[in-house]
Amino acid sequence: MSLCKTRLQEERKQWRKDHPFGFFAKPCKAPDGSLDLTQWTAGIPGKAGTLWEDAVYPITISFPEEYPSKPPKVKFPANFYHPNVYPSGTICLSILNEEQDWRPAITLKQIVLGIQELLDTPNPDSPAQEPAWKAFSKDRTMYDKKVKEQAKRYVNAG
Amino acid sequence: MARDTYLKKVLGDECFGRVQRTRVVMVGAGGIGCELLKDLLLTGYGEIHIVDLDTVTLSNLNRQFLFRKKDIDKSKSLTIAKAVQSFNYFGAKLVPHHGNIMDTNQFPLTWWSQFSYVYNALDNLEARRYVNKMCLFLKKPLMESGTTGFEGQIQPIYPYYSECFDCQAKVTPKTFPVCTIRSTPSLPVHCITWAKEFLFHQLFDESEISSMNNEEQIRNETDDVQEKENLAKEANELIDLRNQIKGLDGSAFIESLVVKIFQADIERLLLIDTLWKSRRKPIPLNFNALSTELQQLLHAKNNIISTDTKVWSVLENLFVLYKSGVALQSRLKSGKESFVSFDKDDDDTLNFVVAAANLRSSIFGIPLMSKFDIKEIAGNIIPAIATTNAIISGFSSLNGTKFFKHDYEQTGSVDFSPIVKESSTVFISIKPNKYITAASLVSPNESCPSSSLLSRGIMNLTNQELQENTLRWLVDELVKKYGYEDGDLSIIVGKSRLVYDVDFDDNIDSSLSELSGFEDGDLVLIQDENDELENLELYITVVNEPTTEKLPNIQLREKKAIKEKNEDEQGDSTIENNTNQDGTTMVIIEDEEDTDLVMIAEPASKKRRIAGEEYM
Ligand SMILES: [Zn+2]
Numbered sequence: 001m002s003l004c005k006t007r008l009q010e011e012r013k014q015w016r017k018d019h020p021f022g023f024f025a026k027p028c029k030a031p032d033g034s035l036d037l038t039q040w041t042a043g044i045p046g047k048a049g050t051l052w053e054d055a056v057y058p059i060t061i062s063f064p065e066e067y068p069s070k071p072p073k074v075k076f077p078a079n080f081y082h083p084n085v086y087p088s089g090t091i092c093l094s095i096l097n098e099e100q101d102w103r104p105a106i107t108l109k110q111i112v113l114g115i116q117e118l119l120d121t122p123n124p125d126s127p128a129q130e131p132a133w134k135a136f137s138k139d140r141t142m143y144d145k146k147v148k149e150q151a152k153r154y155v156n157a158g
Numbered sequence: 159m160a161r162d163t164y165l166k167k168v169l170g171d172e173c174f175g176r177v178q179r180t181r182v183v184m185v186g187a188g189g190i191g192c193e194l195l196k197d198l199l200l201t202g203y204g205e206i207h208i209v210d211l212d213t214v215t216l217s218n219l220n221r222q223f224l225f226r227k228k229d230i231d232k233s234k235s236l237t238i239a240k241a242v243q244s245f246n247y248f249g250a251k252l253v254p255h256h257g258n259i260m261d262t263n264q265f266p267l268t269w270w271s272q273f274s275y276v277y278n279a280l281d282n283l284e285a286r287r288y289v290n291k292m293c294l295f296l297k298k299p300l301m302e303s304g305t306t307g308f309e310g311q312i313q314p315i316y317p318y319y320s321e322c323f324d325c326q327a328k329v330t331p332k333t334f335p336v337c338t339i340r341s342t343p344s345l346p347v348h349c350i351t352w353a354k355e356f357l358f359h360q361l362f363d364e365s366e367i368s369s370m371n372n373e374e375q376i377r378n379e380t381d382d383v384q385e386k387e388n389l390a391k392e393a394n395e396l397i398d399l400r401n402q403i404k405g406l407d408g409s410a411f412i413e414s415l416v417v418k419i420f421q422a423d424i425e426r427l428l429l430i431d432t433l434w435k436s437r438r439k440p441i442p443l444n445f446n447a448l449s450t451e452l453q454q455l456l457h458a459k460n461n462i463i464s465t466d467t468k469v470w471s472v473l474e475n476l477f478v479l480y481k482s483g484v485a486l487q488s489r490l491k492s493g494k495e496s497f498v499s500f501d502k503d504d505d506d507t508l509n510f511v512v513a514a515a516n517l518r519s520s521i522f523g524i525p526l527m528s529k530f531d532i533k534e535i536a537g538n539i540i541p542a543i544a545t546t547n548a549i550i551s552g553f554s555s556l557n558g559t560k561f562f563k564h565d566y567e568q569t570g571s572v573d574f575s576p577i578v579k580e581s582s583t584v585f586i587s588i589k590p591n592k593y594i595t596a597a598s599l600v601s602p603n604e605s606c607p608s609s610s611l612l613s614r615g616i617m618n619l620t621n622q623e624l625q626e627n628t629l630r631w632l633v634d635e636l637v638k639k640y641g642y643e644d645g646d647l648s649i650i651v652g653k654s655r656l657v658y659d660v661d662f663d664d665n666i667d668s669s670l671s672e673l674s675g676f677e678d679g680d681l682v683l684i685q686d687e688n689d690e691l692e693n694l695e696l697y698i699t700v701v702n703e704p705t706t707e708k709l710p711n712i713q714l715r716e717k718k719a720i721k722e723k724n725e726d727e728q729g730d731s732t733i734e735n736n737t738n739q740d741g742t743t744m745v746i747i748e749d750e751e752d753t754d755l756v757m758i759a760e761p762a763s764k765k766r767r768i769a770g771e772e773y774m
Contacts, residue, residue: 003324004650005654005683006693013648013687027656032674033665034655065653069327100337130383 004067008037011108022056023112038063044112049122051147055154060090061108061116062122068104071096074111083122083152092128093118161247165202169559174202176562178248181205181272184257185289186279187234188212189282189542190303193551194279199242201555205251207273209265210234211258217503221544229313260288262679267295267616267697274567275558276300281550283328287608289680290315290323295614295697297572299561303554310550310589314557314581316574318602318609325603336376340389342433346519346527352513354500354536357419358507360396361403362486364497384430386474392423404491408484415483416445416476420517440521443472448614466530470513472520479513482506502537511536537660546588553584604721611717615710617682617696623704624671629658632670636684640694640714646687651675659687692717 006025015025022045027035040061046052057080063072073144074096075089076082084092095114127133135143166174182203184194187210194435198206214222214229214237224241225234235254242252257264270276270292278300280286286302293300293315297458300315302323315322338344339352356371371393376386396416403411420443428439457478470478485506489495500507508529515536516526527535561582566572582596602609619627629649648659657665670676678700685693691714 005650006607006656006685009650009656009659009685010650012656012659025335032655034651034657034673034675035662037650037654069505107253151224 001041004063005037005077007068008063012037015108019109024056024118025061025108025112038065038067040108042112044116044119046119046151047116051144052119052151055151057119059112061111068106070098071102071106072111074115081132081146082119082129083124083136084118084126084128085132086128090128091115091118092123092126124135162202166428170563173559173563175290176565176567177202177559178204180274180562180567181207182275182277182558183207183209183270183273184277184279185209185285186281187238188218188279188281189544189547190281190305190551190554190717191234191279192203192224192238193548194277194303194554195224195242196245197555198550199246199248199250201559202248203250205253207253207255208235209255209257209259210238211256221542221547223544245665259285266679267292267699269294270298273298275561277554278302279554280304284374287325291608293317294322294609295616295695299566299574301554301558303550303618305546305550307530308546309586310546311583311585312550312553313583314560314599316578316581316599317572319578319600320581321427321540321602322606322609324608325600325606331540337385337389340376340392341385341427341430342437343518343522343524344437344653346524346532347516349518349524350511350515350527352518352534353511357396357514358500358511360393361400361415362490362498362507364499382430382432383613385433388426388430391426403487406487411487412480412483413445415442416479418516419514420521421445424521432684438523440523443517443521448473448476452480456480465530466533466553469528470516472517472526473652475513475516475520477513478509478516482513487509500536502533508533508536529590543588546586551585551587553586557581558582606644611720612693613694613714614695614697615712616699616712618699618701618705619670620701620704621671623708624676624700625669628667628669629673630666633658633666635709636694639709640691642686643688643693648685648687650683650685686714687751690716691717692720755766 012027019025023043025040025042027037028039028041030036040063042057042059042061044053044059045056057076060075061072064070074091074093076085076091078089079087080089086092094116095102095106095111122132122136124133124137132143132146135146162174169177180203182198182205184191184198185207187195187208191210195206195208210233212234213231214234216227217231218225219227224238229237229241232430233254235256237251246252255264259265276289276293276298278286278289280289281304286304290300290302294317297317300323301318302313302315304311310460313323314320339348340356343352345347351504360371360654371389372734376389399411399414402414408412424440424442427433428442451473455473482505486498489498489506498504498507500511502508512529512532515532519526561577563580564577566577576600581599583599585595585597587593590748604610632649633645633647636642636647646660649657651657651673653676657673657675658664665673675682676698678698680698682696682698683693684696694714698712740755
């Protein structure tokens with residue numbers, strides 16, 4: 001519990017000092033006017049030169065009480081179009097999985113960069129939703145079209 | 159002979175005198191508490207406070223020997239204080255408190271400060287962490303103890319001189335995705351969760367909808383249409399079976415159940431190719447092949463069910479499933495119960511879950527487990543063994559008296575270095591290789607969130623001051639008092655709510671009473687954003703009269719200096735351990751042929767010590 005809050009403030013401080021270009025991340029305001037360090041919103045810019053470019057994709061990050069022993073839960077909006085994103089928006093990424101590659105030393109910066117990387121390099125071996133996964137493996141033209149349509153919707157986000 | 163003759167001999171007159179004059183608190187009056195209070199009382203403590211929020215229940219009576227049937231539903235702390243009066247030979251004053259130890263109204267910091275020693279006899283992490291924190295605040299010695307089945311340990315904690323409760327990370331339970339449990343288990347715990355939360359729940363419990371059959375969750379986790387359909391079919395068939403329970407006779411019910419869940423469901427699962435690309439395929443149970451042997455077992459007199467610690471074979475599990483399934487069916491048939499909920503102490507329900515979990519494990523090539531081990535997992539609760547509690551309580555009270563060999567109370571000193579050297583943690587395990595291990599205390603973990611790079615103190619404010627003073631005032635006061643460079647500090651209240659840092663000054667003109675997190679008993683964490691000064695934790699105390707010292711009069715140490723000092727000290731203690739090795743780790747094993755305790759020192763030493771010397 002104590003470790004969780006000192007670590008979260010440390011993440012906030014590190015992010016403030018230095019964060020990758022085009023990204024944003026901030027804790028949510030609680031009803032009492034304080035900042036809830038366990039709930040963050042962030043924006044992931046699509047890499048230039050990929051289908052995902054020119055848009056910033058919003059995510060929410062929730063840190064459990066056992067953080068950093070346990071990883072945060074990271075979500076895109078529901079029904080986000082990507083082969084490794086569940087219909088609920090939950091992102092399927094090994095560094096966010098307690099049973100796989102999560103380590104307490106992984107920083108917020110590494111998480112958002114990992115998600116940016118995932119956008120254009122989906123993992124076909126861990127499908128999380130049917131539409132994007134099917135299109136990605138069987139109908140690439142359709143997939144590209146859908147991704148670009150989605151990018152247009154997030155042009156002004158963030 | 160006087161009752162205190164031996165105590166005086168063992169403790170020495172001086173130490174025994176101090177014990178008699180002192181006031182201690184025991185937090186928790188359950189399994190360990192019942193044993194420990196007896197020990198503390200017979201050690202001669204002058205005044206013992208007892209805190210517990212629970213009332214006595216039937217399931218306590220098998221091991222909490224100070225409680226009787228007539229005590230059910232009565233307050234544990236009040237009952238226990240009365241129960242020991244018949245052997246209160248030294249006339250100790252017993253003060254019971256019925257309440258939650260974390261309630262700052264009932265137990266403010268000033269209440270804690272009256273005790274010279276704190277004995278924990280708790281069963282949950284949250285309360286343990288809290289008591290640990292209070293002892294760190296007040297620099298009070300704490301004896302932490304706990305048992306898990308046949309294992310247990312005690313850990314004397316001398317704040318900032320030895321490891322605190324938070325210095326070692328504690329394991330927290332993991333949660334599993336529904337689809338792993340329902341379609342692709344790979345660990346015993348997956349099968350146990352399935353047997354308890356899905357199978358048992360759908361068949362016998364009150365509501366037919368279990369969390370393991372949550373459509374939305376399943377939809378979120380898998381988009382495999384086949385898998386989704388399959389899971390729905392499985393659940394519907396189970397509900398059909400449930401509806402027939404009262405109409406079917408015992409053997410017909412069990413047979414349809416077994417054939418469905420361990421044969422047909424598995425065969426259907428095998429049809430979904432995508433699931434088995436990179437996994438071992440399950441092998442359905444062949445009920446026909448086993449039925450003759452099962453019949454023989456059913457007709458023979460067999461008490462396999464009572465062998466808790468042995469791992470049953472597939473056939474034996476089938477037999478247990480049959481027996482417990484029929485028992486549960488007849489309970490529902492009799493009409494006395496309209497549903498049966500899982501309860502680890504209800505043997506029919508536990509046997510059913512153990513057998514079903516193991517049968518499923520065998521299908522998926524997962525190791526089977528004993529009833530004892532499954533009970534621990536399925537009950538989400540550590541089985542309590544009276545013997546372990548008794549041994550651990552003995553070590554707890556015995557080790558606690560070491561503190562009173564010193565004159566800490568008179569001198570008011572909180573330099574615990576001498577006592578730390580004399581104390582040890584003790585681990586016991588009475589299964590399967592019987593042994594007791596003791597180890598010397600270790601310095602606090604450098605990265606411990608509770609005891610390293612942190613100072614603590616009390617902030618005294620009146621209600622009026624809380625209303626009149628703003629957050630800006632607090633920031634200014636903190637900078638003035640502790641010297642944060644450029645005023646670059648952050649303030650976190652509650653579990654993780656940030657009220658101020660240089661980039662977030664929205665609340666700067668709010669009064670402290672307007673902000674939540676500054677009430678009596680609240681904890682506030684101040685951190686230096688430049689990373690130079692150690693962290694500061696403040697305990698808010700609302701006082702009646704304004705004081706001149708609102709903030710604690712301490713000097714915050716530089717993080718760099720603390721780290722360097724720790725490195726130096728660690729160097730020293732390594733050398734010390736090397737030269738003094740024969741006394742640091744002791745192992746007691748039980749001799750197989752002779753039940754007397756034989757003690758060996760580890761690593762091999764020249765000197766043999768007797769238990770009394772080491773543990774007093
Ligand atoms: Zn610690």
